[in-house]
Amino acid sequence: MSSATAQLAAMDVVDVCANCKQNRDCFLSQRMPAETSGCVGIVQRRQALPPGTYLFRRNTPLRSIYLVSAGSIKTQRDTADGELLVNGFYLGGDLVGIDAISDGLHPCDAIATTDSEVCRIDFTRLMSECARRPELGSWVMAQISHYAKRRDDDLAWTAGLHAHSRVLRFFLDLHDRLTAQNDDLGDTAQLPMRKQDIARYLQMTPETLSRNLAALCRDGLLELHSDRFALPDRSRARSVTQI
Amino acid sequence: MSSATAQLAAMDVVDVCANCKQNRDCFLSQRMPAETSGCVGIVQRRQALPPGTYLFRRNTPLRSIYLVSAGSIKTQRDTADGELLVNGFYLGGDLVGIDAISDGLHPCDAIATTDSEVCRIDFTRLMSECARRPELGSWVMAQISHYAKRRDDDLAWTAGLHAHSRVLRFFLDLHDRLTAQNDDLGDTAQLPMRKQDIARYLQMTPETLSRNLAALCRDGLLELHSDRFALPDRSRARSVTQI
């Protein structure tokens, strides 16, 4: 690579990150500030993904993890009875693929549910970077632990709640996460995934989801128009979900 | 500490580990082989815990993680509707407390469900040791990721299965884990926790668990006498749980 090309690459990185919605809270720009040129090889920034694009597939070796910068990624796997189960939705700022670290194989597919953008991080080089910089290593540890904790929390509030509350809770959580990444969100937000995926995430049939959505709209706790939604009465919604 | 006392401590560690059932696969003796004397301060080995003993409580700061060397530890928290939920059972070789790493607070109680034994690992010192030794750091990372993966797997096979299959699957899994840590297990094994805890783990009422246990015994898939159990027909059991 000529020095002119290297220079160009470094410029690209700066440019690409400057336009990124995440750049204020982005761990890449925070944790690797001075070494932008050195990170060109580790991080491939802001790949555009049309909906339906596979980021990786089940049972393939872990080569990269991904930081979502826009849109939404779902991870899915099979249940014991052969149905699809959506493991989680990853929004801006979330790290996709860390569930593969323990055995080096991705346990699930990762698929964009809407027009999305990710930064790809070479895992091997990230690990060697962690070996050199302990604070980066503990940051990755905290990320993985955070992922585990999120799974635990999901399971705890899913348990025992009826479908009605689970659905409402999903929308409250989604709204919180969307506003966290994009503070100038209006009163309505766009649903970045299909209802089928939500049903598979909440572990209920599409029929049950549909019925409960209708009920929530009737009760004035939720508004749904095509692919946009709003939560007119957040406080009442939270009391219903018992938080 | 006088050199005589240090010598004694080192002797104690060796002695205590030599008698441990885990010592062949123990990560402490494997990963910290040459530095036994240096590890005396980090690891407090083989504390005995009578049933009901709290290892730590919810919302307390993370000071130590624990490696189970005998018995069984349950972790529990509250569901959204205020009921108890058993998060998991930790048997010999399992690491308890890693779900607290992300925010430094234990999200759940950890309680011995039977006579147990743990090695206590000072978390701060473990982290600084990880900073010095990257391969230890990546080992801890893999442990956390493994924990996350196990949670994912739990959720995936819990999803969609009826109580009947979930119960059977629990006993298959339990038997596998018990034999893994103690290869000379007879044809029956001891249940290291109460049925109430199993019900709270499998997210069903004690009544449902009891009914399904009775059904499994009637079908010849499970044998239960007081606190011992056996799986007479593993292959049929596996086919029923669709593995």
Add this chain to the structure above:
DNA sequence: CGCCTCATTGATCGTTGTCAAGCCGGGTGG
């Protein structure tokens, strides 16, 4: 326009939760 997938709505059935009563074993105190 026809095809296809997703989404909705209705009718019915089954598993599980709920409420209630009774059983068993261990521990305590008279």
Add this chain to the structure above:
DNA sequence: CCACCCGGCTTGACAACGATCAATGAGGCG
């Protein structure tokens, strides 16, 4: 030693939530 109690466990009757089956509507795309 026995009576008593208490928590854990079991069993039964019933109701309810959600799954299943089925039909229809809505939107995207060739």
